[in-house]
Amino acid sequence: MSTALAHTDPTGPQGFRTRLLDGLTRAIEERGYRDTTVADIVRNAKTSKRTFYGEFDSKEECFLALLRANNDAMITGIVSAVEPEDDWHVQIRSAATAYVDHIASRPAVTLSWIREAPALGAAALPLHRLAMGDLTNMLVDLTDSPGFRRANLPPISRPLALILLGGLRELTALSVEDGSDLRLILEPAVVAATAILGPRISSA
Structure with a gap:
């Protein structure tokens, strides 16, 4: 079931944009991005193509906006869930x-x-780099907290953050493709993050 990415006035400019993003979300859930048309988006959003093209130049631009909003919502949710102490x-x-x-x-x-998104080529590259940069910054910030400092654990390095994020992304994709219960990835994610973020074994 799709969920709204933001709570806005549905009759205002931002409200129309949110409705279109939610319309695309429902279309992706029903038939995937590749087979989705602008007609599908506006039908789900209960608006018109004129409104759509007043907000976006193309289906691709709407898709990239949806992914940016989705990534922002994910980061906000994670940060809000963690108590630094x-x-x-x-x-x-x-x-x-x-x-x-x-x-x-x-x-x-x-x-x-x-x-x-990677199939969009150069158009999606800035989004990918921005998303991974924001997620990396989030991990660095979360691990630079009183709880980690009390255990004498330094903030995660950016290369290690990318390794952790890349592995988690692939595990997520495989789980969705297989139709698995996504909550089954929780324990592997915790184990991997604990191994990477926990006490380092000295090579000396």
């Missing part, structure tokens, strides 16, 4: 749970972000 183990589980809850609420959009 909590023990670092608790923070990891809180962040992983918020991630799983988010993707479980919109698995089709998540899969489109991972699998279909």
